[in-house]
Structures are given as C-alpha cells and as structure tokens.
Amino acid sequence: MRTLRFRAAAAAVLLVGGLAACGDAGSDSDGRDVEAEEVEDGKFEDGSRMAEIADAGTIQVGVKYDQPGLGFKGAADELPSGFDIEIAKLLVADLGIDPNDTSKVNYVETISDNREPFLESGKVDLVLASYSITDDRRKVVGQTGPYFLTGQQLLVPEDSDIESIDQLQGKEICSVTGSTSIDRINEAGAKGVGFDSYSECVQKVLDGSVSAMSTDGTILAGYAAQNEGELKVVGDEFSEERIGIGYSLDHPEMCAWINGVLEEAFEDGSWAEAFELTLGPSGVEVPDPPTLDACPS
Amino acid sequence: MNAIVENLDLFFRGFGYTVALFVISGLLSLLLGTLLAAMRVGPIAVLRLASSVYVTCVRNTPLVIVFAFFAFLAPVLGIHFKWLDVQVGDLNFTSFYGAAVVSLSLYTSAFVCEAMRSGVNAVPLGQAEAARAIGLPFGGVMREVVLPQAFRAALPPLASVQIALIKNTSVAAVFGVAEATQSMRDLLRDFGATERIGIFAMFALGYVVLVELVSLLSLRLERRWAVAR
Numbered sequence: 001m002r003t004l005r006f007r008a009a010a011a012a013v014l015l016v017g018g019l020a021a022c023g024d025a026g027s028d029s030d031g032r033d034v035e036a037e038e039v040e041d042g043k044f045e046d047g048s049r050m051a052e053i054a055d056a057g058t059i060q061v062g063v064k065y066d067q068p069g070l071g072f073k074g075a076a077d078e079l080p081s082g083f084d085i086e087i088a089k090l091l092v093a094d095l096g097i098d099p100n101d102t103s104k105v106n107y108v109e110t111i112s113d114n115r116e117p118f119l120e121s122g123k124v125d126l127v128l129a130s131y132s133i134t135d136d137r138r139k140v141v142g143q144t145g146p147y148f149l150t151g152q153q154l155l156v157p158e159d160s161d162i163e164s165i166d167q168l169q170g171k172e173i174c175s176v177t178g179s180t181s182i183d184r185i186n187e188a189g190a191k192g193v194g195f196d197s198y199s200e201c202v203q204k205v206l207d208g209s210v211s212a213m214s215t216d217g218t219i220l221a222g223y224a225a226q227n228e229g230e231l232k233v234v235g236d237e238f239s240e241e242r243i244g245i246g247y248s249l250d251h252p253e254m255c256a257w258i259n260g261v262l263e264e265a266f267e268d269g270s271w272a273e274a275f276e277l278t279l280g281p282s283g284v285e286v287p288d289p290p291t292l293d294a295c296p297s
Numbered sequence: 298m299n300a301i302v303e304n305l306d307l308f309f310r311g312f313g314y315t316v317a318l319f320v321i322s323g324l325l326s327l328l329l330g331t332l333l334a335a336m337r338v339g340p341i342a343v344l345r346l347a348s349s350v351y352v353t354c355v356r357n358t359p360l361v362i363v364f365a366f367f368a369f370l371a372p373v374l375g376i377h378f379k380w381l382d383v384q385v386g387d388l389n390f391t392s393f394y395g396a397a398v399v400s401l402s403l404y405t406s407a408f409v410c411e412a413m414r415s416g417v418n419a420v421p422l423g424q425a426e427a428a429r430a431i432g433l434p435f436g437g438v439m440r441e442v443v444l445p446q447a448f449r450a451a452l453p454p455l456a457s458v459q460i461a462l463i464k465n466t467s468v469a470a471v472f473g474v475a476e477a478t479q480s481m482r483d484l485l486r487d488f489g490a491t492e493r494i495g496i497f498a499m500f501a502l503g504y505v506v507l508v509e510l511v512s513l514l515s516l517r518l519e520r521r522w523a524v525a526r
Contacts, residue, residue, distance in 0.1 A: 178482035196471035207372040
C-alpha cells in the first residue's frame, strides 16, 4: 500500500511537472518539481552565507554525473537527475533560487578526488555527490547529515553463483581508483582493481574480466536496473556509509540551515518521495529517514 | 609526511608496478620499434607501407584511447589477457597488467620507430653501400652495419621516448593497475585533507628519481659509444 501511494504521488508530481514543462522544450528532467520559495527579509541572518547566496541568486552545487539513481547526467540532459540532485533542489529552493534554472544553479561535476579542494577553494557552495561522512574529511570541510545510509555490496553477472565477498578471497574486484570502496575490498581479502568510473567497472563485469564489482549498494542497484537481466546485486552490506552534504568550514552557519531543510523534508514526506522516485525503480525500499548529526558548536 | 612514512609499503609497491610496467614495455617497444624502423627503410614495399601506416595510426592516437581499446573493446573481440597470473613478491601481474603493457608497448614503439629512423638517416649512405658491396644481405646490412651506428645517433631521442614512457605508465592507474599514481590517489583519499602537498611532492619526487636514472644511463651510454670524429 505504502509504495503504491508513493507511486501515485510520484505519478501526480510527474504529471504536474509535465504540464508545467509544456512549451519548455529541452526540459526532460524526470525529478520532482520543486519550486523556489519566497525568501522574506530576515529569513537568513545578515552576513550569513545563505543570505549572500540568496541575494546573489546564483549557487554552485557539486554533484556526481555518473551514478544512475544518485547523480547522473546523460550527454544530452540539461539537468542531472537522481536522489542527490533531489536533495540539492530542496536546499536550492529554500534559498529562493529556481532549482531547474541552469543559469542560476550550476550543477558542477565533482569526482571523488576533488570534492574537498572544490569546497575549500569556494568553487562550489555545496557538495551532494554520494559524499561519505568521515572524520578525516571533517578536518578540512564541513559535512552534515546523513541524508541516507548505504553499505558496500557486490554487483555480479546474473548467472553468477557468488553470494558474498568471502567467496572472492584473492580474486580481483573492480571499483573506482581512490575510492573508499577499493580499500574495503582489500581489507576483505580480495584484490581491488581501480578504474576511473563505476560505469567502466560495469563494462569489466559484463565482459568477464572481473567476477564482481563493489561499492555502495544504492549505486549498484542503479546499474543493475540499467542492465536488467544481465547483472544483479548480491551479498550483505560489509560496510556502512553515511552519505552527507559538504559545505565550507568558512561558513559554519550553513550546517544548521542544511539540517533544518533536511528535517523539514523528512517530516513533510518530500524526502521519501524523492527516494521512491529516484532509487525506487532500482528496487531499493524506502527506509526510515536517518538521524541527523548535531552541528558542531 | 607521516602519511608516506606510515605507508611506505604502499609507496614502494606503487613504484614497483611503475618500474615493472616501464621495464617490460620499454624492452618490447625497443624491439618492436626497431623492427618497424627496419621495415620502414627496407626494400620491400608492402612492409614499408605497413610500417608507415602503423606509425601514422598509432602515433596519432591518444594513449588513453589505446588503453581504452585494450580495456573495453578488445575483450569483446576475444582479445584478453586472462591467462596472465604471475605473482612476484608483493606484486601481482594479471590481465590488467598485460593489457597495460601491450597498450604502452604498441604506443611507444611508434615513437621508437621514428627515433630509429632518424638514426638510420644519420648513417652515411656509403656505409650501407659498402656493406652491400661486400655481399651482405639486407638483414646483415642492417644488423651489422647500419643499426649499430643508427642506435648511437638515435640515443638522445630514444632516451626521451623512454622517459615519456615512464610518465605514461601513470595512465594505467585508471585501468586497473595499482601503480604509483593510483597509490598516490589512495593516499590522497585517506590523508589528502591534511597532507595534500607532502603526498604530491613525494610522488613527484619518485618519478623524478626514476626519470633521472634513465637519463643518467643514457648519458653514460652516449659517452661510451661516442666516436672520435
């Protein structure tokens, strides 16, 4: 019943979004339709980064372009799509900026290697790029959330009889160069081989060069859905990743604001709706919203 | 600096793979490149054409594309290196290493061929004519007379090509080989937040040392083979 209701809600949103997009050729975003909120005077404290962004009316958001279901942008797409993007839209809209207007919101591609440098140098204001919260990262950038939890699993060919990483001791498993996933693979006793992106690893699994690839289950679910009948996600989660939002430590006031927006999204159901719409098709059940970390004082 | 000191094994394993990639593909590229150069200056039109087509195609293709060919297209065509599985100490040489060596060797041999050809052109024509006059066949002319002199003249550009090869091995980082650049990115992930500059500097230094070794070797050879003119 629960999923049905969400489907219906999602369908309604799509329909409204579709109508709203009439005459707006090229807009093929299939995400939720989020509208900019009115920012009244005094909503954000004077001098805060939020007030600055709201006044300027433009924002840079770092996202992934290559993870279906989380942050994905096809070559012909105007806007990226996925769960990260949906959460980014909520934040952007809260600042009074139209999240679908690419002249105001710049969804910059951030890869795993450059998320901290981009935040530190102010190239992006926010990072929502399947960004795991870690203590080491918190030394140099602000991270709050998590807005969802995931864990590392395996993606194997449909006809494979692998059920857990224990069966792959000493075998090669593909993941992305420089990611935490590759570390966990090595810790589990398998050999991590690194490629530049997850989609390349999918290729290596499909052509049989490796027997499995591994990273966060939600990312794998997206690829399993893309290659239905050829790939499947197996195994228990052998790590816990807490996916959060990155901001610059120069603007610690952003933390409380981000948490406020997330809290609101958890309560009014837009979080669950976004989840169902983006990760639901890959077969991931909508979980309960995670508990947010307190902001550092 | 702590990051490197505490992870010296990762640092050296990374450069171990880099050296292993360089040595094997360096040797293979010298062999194949010399063969290509011989074909290119030889008397058989078909081989001349084949060699110049090869050089034109491979030299004008970005290295990443050559790698991508052997990583993504070749397996579909049935060319893979799954038979390769050698363990030497801490280093594992598997299909990914095989594909990287083949990519690097094929790519570099086009440059080796051109460097050798410039060397061959530097050998006075009279040398080849004299060799022919004493009855040597083409193979003998090349092996006994022309190539040894050509190699001497081609040494500086050959050294440049091999130095470029050392640095090109870093492309293998995103094609499944855990060489130095990949180790650097692993360390940057774990310690990049606090020790970014130190990690970059140490790995850059590692490459500088490797390149310097090859430069020194080439200088020594140059001196040893120098002839009084």
